[in-house]
Amino acid sequence: MAATATREEIEGRVFKALEEFGAEPDQIGPDAEFEAMDVDSLDLVELAQIVEDEYGVQLKGEDMEGVKTVRQAVDLVMSKLG
């Protein structure tokens, strides 16, 4: 399953998670900053858990450092999928 995930799929899954976390739908987009959406460190741990469940990619705390936008998060997942 990991190898077949496209960028669009991962981005869509992240968007869905952000909505579940309580972010306003009209704020959510590729370049939206997590902080602006009131998405904090606890949400990001949950996001990492979702990504691991769905794509088999393990994200550690240090991987997430400096990740501020949806695009950066998706880039990170894509790079791990290699």
Next chain:
Amino acid sequence: MTRTAVITGVGAVTPLGVGARTLHERWSAGVSGIEDGFGRASEFEPTDHLSVKEARRSDRFTQLALAASKEALEDAGWEDGPPGDPDRTACIIGTGIGGIGTLESQHIVMRDQGEQKISPLSIPLLMANAASGVVAMKYDLRGQSFGTVSACAAGAHAIGMAERLIRYGDADRVVTGGSEAAITPLATAAFGRMDALSDSGISRPFDRRRDGFVMGEGAGVLVLEEEEAAKERGARILGYLRGYASTSDAHHLTAPEPSGRGAAKAIELALKDAGLKPEDIVYVNAHGTSTPLNDRAETNAVKTAFGDELAGKLPVSSTKSAIGHLLGAAGAVESIATLLALRDRIAPPTLNYEEPDDGLDLDYVPNEARPLQNGEVRAIGISNAFGFGGHNAVLCLEAS
């Protein structure tokens, strides 16, 4: 000069519905919130009161506390946080167990799916101080905040501590109360295994046939403010928290001391703390759980504290007859019920009371509310709360 704590706002979510006045009006009318042997807060919809994020970030006990706090703060006329220095605004909210629903569901996740699947929100949701922390964060209350944990006395202990913060000058206002959401499979089974729960599913405090308590859930929150500060901002004053005292039975892990010694002492000390005499009290809101042991020991305690003659004339009723036992929320919800009853100068009824028991011979206000006879001048009452562990807490309230 003595600093006095006044009550400027109240909020409650209970099995009788959402709202402190809903609780008061429905209980006074003899309505029961108990269905199928449980007192569920079934009219409470979290997203009616909380954002998606707030609801996700809180166990049900915190959700209930948030809704009750919102009502209490609006009732007190607070807009966008405290009406004074946030650093001098405190938040104390008690609970018996805390987020046990989260604990149980996450344990199932760990057992069935492994520890990697445990939610990172588990601890912040289940911790017993979550309600006080979340309410303080939401309303920018930067003074002391913590939870009190003393089983079914936790809500009363929280309010008593809040009164002390104001009296001793540690805070000028406190958001305080109790919250509980423990109608969960484990907690229900565990109380059942102790033989504490009613087999009949009927809460009938002081009645001969009483056979245990009915589990309830909900939250009660009060806004206490220092009297002069409250007057200065033109706040409406609902009443006064005149006195508080707390004792321990030092007797048994769960059973009350049969003579009611510790409970009587708490009542006596609360009156002394308030500078009042037994004859100043016009209404007693009993802990009245509907367990064979509590209701007998509490009756003894009231007689000891007030003397047989005075005790026999005092209206004594149990809110738990209408909503069940809200555990750590009970003391807070029942303080609110006491205050609103005193304001209306009525004694709400003990529902389902039909058959007197030997030695339980107080005036339990059976089944119908009644005007308070001696409340014309000053309407002052006490609210009792006793918890497993032998904790006794008594609050003395006066309606304005």
